Amino acid sequence: MLDARGPGQETAAQAAAQAARLLRAGGVVAFPTETVYGLGADAGNAQAVAQVYASKGRPAFNPLISHVPDSAAAERLGVFSPAAQALAAAFWPGPLTLVVPYHDTGAVCDLARAGLPTIALRVPAHETTLAMLRAAGVPVVGPSANLSGHVSPTDAAHVRADLDGRIDAILDAGPTTVGVESTIVDCTGAHPALLRPGGLSRGAIAAVLGVALPDAGHDDAERPAAPGRLASHYAPHAPVRLDAREVKAGEALLTFAGARPPGAEAAVAIFDLSPSGDLVEAAARLYGALRHLDGLRPEGIAVVPLPRDGLGEAIADRLGRAAAPRPLSFEDD
Ligand code: TXA
Ligand code: MG
Numbered sequence: 001m002l003d004a005r006g007p008g009q010e011t012a013a014q015a016a017a018q019a020a021r022l023l024r025a026g027g028v029v030a031f032p033t034e035t036v037y038g039l040g041a042d043a044g045n046a047q048a049v050a051q052v053y054a055s056k057g058r059p060a061f062n063p064l065i066s067h068v069p070d071s072a073a074a075e076r077l078g079v080f081s082p083a084a085q086a087l088a089a090a091f092w093p094g095p096l097t098l099v100v101p102y103h104d105t106g107a108v109c110d111l112a113r114a115g116l117p118t119i120a121l122r123v124p125a126h127e128t129t130l131a132m133l134r135a136a137g138v139p140v141v142g143p144s145a146n147l148s149g150h151v152s153p154t155d156a157a158h159v160r161a162d163l164d165g166r167i168d169a170i171l172d173a174g175p176t177t178v179g180v181e182s183t184i185v186d187c188t189g190a191h192p193a194l195l196r197p198g199g200l201s202r203g204a205i206a207a208v209l210g211v212a213l214p215d216a217g218h219d220d221a222e223r224p225a226a227p228g229r230l231a232s233h234y235a236p237h238a239p240v241r242l243d244a245r246e247v248k249a250g251e252a253l254l255t256f257a258g259a260r261p262p263g264a265e266a267a268v269a270i271f272d273l274s275p276s277g278d279l280v281e282a283a284a285r286l287y288g289a290l291r292h293l294d295g296l297r298p299e300g301i302a303v304v305p306l307p308r309d310g311l312g313e314a315i316a317d318r319l320g321r322a323a324a325p326r327p328l329s330f331e332d333d
Helices: 008-024 046-056 071-078 082-091 125-136 156-163 202-209 225-234 279-295 312-323
Strands: 029-031 038-042 063-065 098-100 117-120 169-172 183-186 191-196 249-256 268-272 300-303
Touching: 008 029, 008 038, 008 125, 008 169, 029 156, 038 046, 038 063, 046 279, 071 082, 071 117, 082 098, 082 156, 082 202, 125 169, 125 279, 156 169, 249 279, 279 300, 279 312
Parallel strands: 029 169, 063 117, 098 183, 249 268, 249 300
Antiparallel strands: 029 038, 098 117, 183 191
16 A cells, blocks of 8 residues: 555655656555546556556456547547647546557557557546656556446545455555546547446536537448448458367467367467466457467468366457457446
8 A cells, every 4th residue: 555645745756756766666556536436557568557457357458548648649549630729728637538549659458448449538537646647757557447347436435355376465545535537538530429328427528518418329321330340340351260279271370378179280370378378468469469360361361269267258248349340348447
C-alpha cells in the first residue's frame, strides 16, 4: 500500500513517485481517479498489460483506456478532430474518455487496444494520479481495479478486498468523488457519439459540441454499424483453425509450451507463444504472433489446444474471434 493520504503534500508526492517507479519497472499498480480506482500498467509493456488482465481474472481482452497527464500527451497518441479537441479542452482533466484513431508510435501495445486501430484516452482529474502519470512518462492502462464480475472500486479498501496479493501496490488516496466510470465518446467518425454513459452528462457534452450527442452504433450512412466495427478489429487474413491436433500442408503453427503436433516439421513457420508454458507471457505475445504468422501469408494458421485456466480463457476467446469473426461487443467489468 502506497499511502497518499498522510499529512502534507510530500507524502502524496512520494507515493506518486514510487507508484511511477513501479509502473516503469513493469509493475501493476492500482491508482485512484475521480471516478473509480484503475488497475495500472505501462500501456507499451505487453507483459505488464497481460498481467493486468490476469490479475482481474478477465475471460476476454477488452480494449483498455490509456491514462495520460494532459492533452498534449493524448494528442501524441491519437488523431484529434476539431470536435475531439473541443471536448478535451472543455472537460480534461475530468470523467471523459475519448476514442480516437491511434497514431502507431508503439507507446500503446496491441494487447492494450485489443488489436483495434483506435485508442481510448483519458486525463483523470486527480492530483496524485496526475503526478504519478507525469513521473511515469508513459501512458498507463487502467481498467477498473476489481475482479472480473465484481463492482468497480471507489475506495482503496475495495481494491484490497479484490486484488490483495495479486498486484504490486495500491496508491491509496481515499475514496473517489464521482463514483461511476467516465463517459466514453467515440470521436472516430464524422460526428461524436456516446459509447458509454458515465460521470459526465450527455447534455454537458452536447452543449460544447453545439449538436446532440447520439448513441454510437446507429446504422446511418456516416457510421457503419457492427460490420464496420468488426472489420476494424484486427483479424488475420489466413483462416485460423483451433484445437489443431496436426498441421496441414501450407499451414503455419501457433503453439504453446513446446508442443509439436504431427506435421509441425513441414509448417510454413512455427511460433511458440510461451515455450515455458506461461499463460501471461502467451497473452503478451498473442497479437504479435498473429501478425507475424499472418504476414507470411500461410494457407491457414493451426493453433494447438491451449489450457483454459487463467489467461487461457481470454486467449481462447480472442483466437475464437479470429477463427470465426462475429460482431464485437465489449462488456464493462
Ligand atoms: O472511469 C473510468 O473510465 C475508469 C477509470 C479507472 O479511468 N476506467 C474504466 O475502464 O472504466 P474499463 O476498462 O472498465 O472500461 C473501459 C471501456 C470498456 O467498455 C472498453 O470496451 C471501452 O472502454 N474501450 C476502450 N478502448 C476502446 C476503443 N478503442 N473503442 C471502443 N471502446 C473502447
Ligand atoms: Mg470496469
